[in-house]
Amino acid sequence: MSKTGPGTGLGTHPYLLGFDQLERLAERAAKGAEGYPPYNIEHLAPDGFRITLAVAGFAEADLSITVEDRQLVIRGRQGDTADERVFLHRGIASRAFQRSFVLAEGIEVEAAALENGLLHIDLRRLKPNTIVKTIPISRT
Template structure:
């Protein structure tokens, strides 16, 4: 049986990368840290990650080839604290989001243990192009 995917449909030319993007995002299914994605306006979005215990210097946000990557790594503390119960996670994490064409990161802020990343979709200019018919 032949496996048909969205990117291999004959009417969708040039969308082969879509299958790779879906596969790549499906692999980042770990549940830590929890996050929200909300639409905050027309073409404006906000990703909020719960990063309690992380300081700004413990976090890194990078954008490469439409993949937004948020990493967290807390510095090891060498104090003599003895925990009777440790329920606040202090592990490193990596969370990725694939952004659509035209979506740009407009800012990020850390407040009350929540990392907010603001995104905005820029409207593409619509171009009508006439194609001349010539000899092949």
Template sequence: MTKLTLGTHPFLLGFEQLERLVERTAKSGNEGYPPYNIEQTSDCSYRITLAVAGFGDDDLAITVEDNALVIRGRQSEDQENRIFLHRGIAARQFQRNFVLADGVDVGEAVMENGLLHVDLTRSAPEQIVKNISIRKG
């Protein structure tokens, strides 16, 4: 028996892109840094919170690229006159990718107590019923 995938199942027409999206998400290379939460704040809104202690507003960039929310962090190497006896606070760059479904919009981003909050809203899809006339051929 042949294995059916989303892109080859006869009743799922036009879902080939969804299969590629799942593969892309699996290969996105998101490691565990920085840690994050995703919470549902209402029926049609979400909040992503990243722990970005040590990063300032200017060290962070938030973009939407090809239906993905991309959050990048890069701290400036301001090491003048600093001698670390122990350095346990990470100062590395990062990139977090979150794939967005159609109809999900990125709202505001707020930095608060070392946490970056990014709000998302999902618009309810319209219920469309369309009658198709049958033409005699």
């Protein structure tokens, strides 16, 4: 039986110092789990990724991509043209959306391109700098 609540999560394990944000990141990722728009995630060897979202009907001006606090957020909002047109059948969604992805430490957004109704966002894992730091011990 697992306990929940303050002081019982992964971030409180004595060997995982400073990982208390991990649970908050997982919660944020779960909030972006809505099914629209559909998307793919590809691994591009050796250290790249590509997120592709199906955004048919959206122009570049209708889309925004931001990264804040290791969270990639893609938003889409089309201008309302329904007043000008009379639909006999409306089966193509034109709703606004927000899709979020939590990025691991060292993952950077490299580029984004809109092509044939697909929004491609290329990500790259940066090579970490291995730093060894010697800490002097002083007498107190």
